[in-house]
Amino acid sequence: MYGRKDKKFKLTPAMEDYLEAIATIKQKQGVARVRDIGDFLHVKPSSVHSALSNLSKRGFVIHERYEFVDLTSEGEKAAKDVIKRHEILLNFLTTVLGIDWSVANKDACLMEHSLSGETVQKLTKFVEFAQNRPGQDRPEWLHSFEHYYQTGEFRNCRKRAGK
Amino acid sequence: MYGRKDKKFKLTPAMEDYLEAIATIKQKQGVARVRDIGDFLHVKPSSVHSALSNLSKRGFVIHERYEFVDLTSEGEKAAKDVIKRHEILLNFLTTVLGIDWSVANKDACLMEHSLSGETVQKLTKFVEFAQNRPGQDRPEWLHSFEHYYQTGEFRNCRKRAGK
DNA sequence: TAATAATCTTAGACTAATCTAACATTTAAA
DNA sequence: TTTAAATGTTAGATTAGTCTAAGATTATTA
Structure with missing residues (x-):
């Protein structure tokens, strides 16, 4: 408006x-x-x-x-708008990707001005999705990503019975 | 070097x-x-x-x-460096977040110049993780995210038996 | 090949964002 | 309450990136 x-x-x-x-x-x-x-x-x-x-x-x-x-x-x-975008990005970078706070903060500063509304909205939802799953702190797939990041191996979270 | x-x-x-x-x-x-x-x-x-x-x-x-x-x-x-960053971002925005190509492309253009090496690297891994899981096209959690985005509800992928 | 069109270059203006250096005002302290 | 320190303002320079308009060069085509 x-x-x-x-x-x-x-x-x-x-x-x-x-x-x-x-x-x-x-x-x-x-x-x-x-x-x-x-x-x-x-x-x-x-x-x-x-x-x-x-x-x-x-x-x-x-x-x-x-x-x-x-x-x-x-x-x-x-101002609120910018700060919100900043926080969403910071959250994504730290909690989903596991980037160090200070690097993430700097990157968030750089990105916060450029993103489209649509991307910000989806990112928000994504962070919510990664964080707010009821009954568990971090979803399984996020742990799997960490494992993948460390080792390069896909961990069988479900499917294919294995291991 | x-x-x-x-x-x-x-x-x-x-x-x-x-x-x-x-x-x-x-x-x-x-x-x-x-x-x-x-x-x-x-x-x-x-x-x-x-x-x-x-x-x-x-x-x-x-x-x-x-x-x-x-x-x-x-x-x-x-140039290769920039193009690679662009592609990683574009990939993330389209395949993980499900953003329209044209919006994603514009956003990728804006972000590609600012991100730290660390963030780009983790994002790369994240896209790999989301795409290359052997034996299935898209991991379950990505479908779950879509469901969450559409409905706001968490789908029980495993855990807690429910529904 | 000479005229015309397309492309490239140059010169110069403009905007946004910063700086330094000098000056003005307010605040704090002697 | 006068002086010193901190803070704020102004003027003017600088840099990066863009533009317009005019001129130069190359390519096309009649």
């Missing part, structure tokens, strides 16, 4: 990063300052400033000179 | 796209012209030109004025 698909409102990866950073910092510290955002994203205050003036013009953040930075409801929504 | 991790040689996503395009076009048509590359990537010939002069300076392509474009062995290697 809010036209996130409209070209006029489409955020670049960098701008999504800023929104994500602001939301994350606010969540942790209550308020977000220019400095914090810069530290979070490893960019200089002047870069933050120009990003903020862009996002502010476009209605995603509120930023008065020398004051704390805040998100509009539009900005908050966009 | 060839220092693809060296900053000096690190290719941007755009440059990787050019290499990928050149390799793909050459494979299909024998030779690659500036025009073909532009059509492939939906950019103008002048953009192709400036990309080529960059890639040529850095030793990835060979391009004499008004002639066909070719890859050096270095360029060929980089």
Whole structure:
């Protein structure tokens, strides 16, 4: 409804990063300052400033000179969206593929801006499927994958009686 | 060995796209012209030109004025690398997640530049695991995922006797 | 072979994102 | 409450990647 698909409102990866950073910092510290955002994203205050003036013009953040930075409801929504995508990807990479957190986190950062809605949705379902199976922590096939990854051998989970 | 991790040689996503395009076009048509590359990537010939002069300076392509474009062995290697990542991602998205080819292809294009070696490797193994299980086309759990995706219900593949 | 079409190159403008360096304001401390 | 430190802003440069428009070269075809 809010036209996130409209070209006029489409955020670049960098701008999504800023929104994500602001939301994350606010969540942790209550308020977000220019400095914090810069530290979070490893960019200089002047870069933050120009990003903020862009996002502010476009209605995603509120930023008065020398004051704390805040998100509009539009900005908050966009930030939540990015963070959710990030978490889904991170979850997939760590719990399904078994990638180290720090590598997975970096990869999630890189992927979170580019994926189509359809892929994100399916991935979400996939992670749910891999995690939430009732009555067991991890499904058998996931253990089998680990085994395959370690040894290159297919383990007979069922079928064919064997071994 | 060839220092693809060296900053000096690190290719941007755009440059990787050019290499990928050149390799793909050459494979299909024998030779690659500036025009073909532009059509492939939906950019103008002048953009192709400036990309080529960059890639040529850095030793990835060979391009004499008004002639066909070719890859050096270095360029060929980089192109193969990108194409392989693309295929792994495409495979995962289509065969495991069941995403439509055209969406999956677009998503693969976007992800192929950003993933860490570790993630790509695990994803490769995962696709192998999902596809190459001997004696059956698709593993049971993949069918179960489809069922979960359609209905939201976990099907009892084994365990707990039920249903 | 001369005219026309297709392709390629160059020059120069533009946008997004970053930086440095200088300056302004606010906050904290002496 | 004045000074010093931290933080924020502005101006201007830089880089990567794209574009348009004009000109150069090659290929086609009449």
